Amino acid sequence: MDDDRTDSIRLIRDSAAGIAPRTGDLRRIRALRFQTPGFDRGVWAQMCEMGWPGLLVAEENGGAGQGMGAYCALAEELGAALAPEPLIGASMCASVLRGTDLSRLLDGSALVLPAWQERANRFDVGAETTITNGRVTGTKLFIPGAGGADLFLVAGRDGLALVAADATGVSVRLEKTQDGGEFGTLVLDGAPCTPVAGDLTEALDQAALAISAYLLGAMDRAFALTLDYLRTRQQFGKPIGSFQALQHRAADLKIQVALTRASVENAAAIWDDGGAGRVAAVSRAKARASDAAMLVCRQAIQLFGGIGYTDEADPGLFLRKAMVLMNMYGSAALHRARFARLTPDEDDI
């Protein structure tokens, strides 16, 4: 890794610490749970001030012109803090918007969220939604943070369109999610819209990798909490971390965290180098991150014992976040299948 790249990643981690610290208590996260929109607009405004939604946007378009290395470092920090602000969705939109639409997204005056998915367990923009004569009709699923969106960037059969959340013909149904946020279902019935050039294919892969990095941050912190507990919880007159069965389990979890970090950082580097295998690398990272995050968070509950099963203890917050993200932007199984399709198996032997 060259020095410039290392520096920009360190800078982004430092700036993340100011808004979404990876240490400290999770009171902010708890206070936001189960209330629409599930995130803090003030914190979102700060994130916009830091230029985060435009991190990947080229400098000539008003962004920071950073690569996936920096973006994943940021997402990892947000994951460690369990930050619920909709950075990953907004960043997808920033990658295709231009002009006033983009500047209003970047300066925080209009939150735009992507609405691409029409079925569960899909990871493509093969949409049935129609956009004709400035009207859009269709149904979009699983939009996190939808209750706070000012506009939706809708993927249709023939391209993209921007729809105001309060336009006629737009309705948003919200369902609570385990992490305290909401999935929105967006129903569009001839709603007025403005077409947007471009498509979301590349943005989807970037989002899947960013979610993997977010899961990495979350599992890494859940693991750190668990290690602290193993060191301090006393039973049978000694810290439970002195029992070999639990030591081995902790070692196994560390291995999964290390593999996830290697996979995510490798995928980001391949992406930034424009390598041919970059899409497969995203699938490799998401498959690993989804499975490893669930394993680490499930084991965090087990190793905390009874207290781990309470809402007042923190491991549950990490597990429930992982439950929401494990299958978003493609499940582990979906990404394994995509990897197999993309990569002849003699390549890596």
Next chain:
Amino acid sequence: MVDLDALSDDDFRRTVREWIEAEYPEDLRNPPKRLHWSENQVWYYKLAAKGWLCPGWPKQYGGMGISAGKQIIMVEEFERHGVARTNDHGIIMVGPLLIAHGTEAQKAEFLPKVLSGEHIWCQGYSEPGAGSDLASLRTEALSDGDDWIVNGSKIWTTLANDANWIFLLVRTDKSAKKQEGISFLLVPMDSPGITIRPIWTIDLHDEFCEVFFDNVRVPKKWTVGQVNQGWTMAKALLGHERIYLGSPKLSGYALGRLRDLAERMGVSDDPGFVDTYTKLRLEIADLKALHATYVDVVRRGETLGPDVSMLKVIQTELFQKITDVMLDVAGENAGLLDPMEGNRAFNPGGLFLQARPSTIYGGSNEIQRNILAKNVLGLPG
């Protein structure tokens, strides 16, 4: 009235089944969470009126007095129909305890009130510092004339917020070896100095409570058995638990929900899913076969050995594995807080979280493996 004990097993099973099907409230079948007294008392009173509340108690105390084999048939039929547990600590814990170790006065005072539903009991065993290492409990009872003065706290007290009595393990001799200074007390929950705090679980239910004791005065006449002999009595009661925690019923229920979900998500015929699902089916079939050998031991009236811990390990980890697969199958719906489409049959996230504590409670699976390694295999250390 039919002499149930005289019936053949098949006739008995049919009698039980018909009555449950006719009488059990439909909306209480297979509830996703442990029910509170306000919800399940209707069934408790029906069982009491029928005389079927306490199958294991002798007839002279108001129980059914039926054989171990017929008790198992009742459990099987209840499970088959998805009958919810009532607030049953008085029935399965306090009753057998008093019948074995209580004074005549204690039996006369407490057993009829369990049968009538006047006393709802909860269990005060675990403490914040005494979970897996239960014998290190520190809630203390000091002698003061005819009373004990109790100070300390209990945790994971199931449905304490429904109960009006608690049975407690307390330390009565701090100088003895830790297992030998423990006594068993019966305490009314409205005693001055008791406070209850519900504990919210990760699936946002208040099934468990913490109970605090601040100079609570308890008459010594409500000590069960000999002072400092509480541990042996408590251990004998816990032994029964493992065969129930090892029942394949819960995994069978979860597998049924996995099948429903797979159909809903359109993956029932996916070869990868079929292999995973079949593996789980086989696991359940083998668990059933193993479980049946332990049920036979109970049916013969023999005592279960420490190897019954295997059942608890297998069942709880299988239950969790099935719910893990449910999340995989559910796609993005895995993250929903409430059942999909308002249909309780499609509740992957809820069932997944509900499965989490099963490897922790009733003696964590780590403790069960210690028992297997040391007491069954005789490994050193």
